[in-house]
Amino acid sequence: MPINVKLDEMLHARRMTLTELAERVDITLANLSILKTGKAKAIRFSTLEAICEVLQCQPGDLLAYGTEE
């Protein structure tokens, strides 16, 4: 998939675990895990908004097109 999700790096930079983020954005750990591993087919604006709010970042910080990890 040419869209890469950089959630892992963002969490690492903020020293936050996925479980902690799941609790703060009120999204199940399973769903966040799907997003983190790049298995998600789509992301809701509400999910993106909640993550950006907690991580204090822009959508572009989380998603990148065509860049290899």
Next chain:
Amino acid sequence: MTDTAFPAGRKDPLLIAARLIAVFMMVIMGIAMGALLIALPVVLVKQADVIAELAKQGFSGNPGPIIWAIAGVMVLALLPLGLIFRFLVTLNQLIDSVGQGEPFAAENAGRLSRMGWLALAVQLSAIPLGALGYWIAQQLKGMEGVQADVDIGFSGNGLVLALLLFILARIFRHGAAMREELEGTV
């Protein structure tokens, strides 16, 4: 995904009624098939008794073809009964999957499509059965105390049912694809 748009599940009265009716009809079909399987060899082995009974009722023609036609009707009747039984088994599986709250699955689209083909096959299998039954009725016409009416054959309702099932199969295939996409949405 744990949330569902069909929370009623196994306690839904519609599903309970549908399951009961389907099982009841399966039992009826099973009994009918069993009765035919028992009656078929009896008619063939006891041909002399059947001929005697036909003569007693005032049948004056050649009884040989009538006996073979009766046996033929029994064999031909087994096919639609078996098809209806298979249809009902598939319907039960469909009801179960709706009860589990997962109706939009590719498996159900396949089931509906199969049911459509089965409904069509039932209609087609009724044509030779109806024709043979009609022939027997013609031969026995005018016999004292014998009322031979045949009302079996291709029915418009059956054709509409098959078409409806094919269209529903398509809707479910589309629904299953949409559900799959929804499951990948976070």
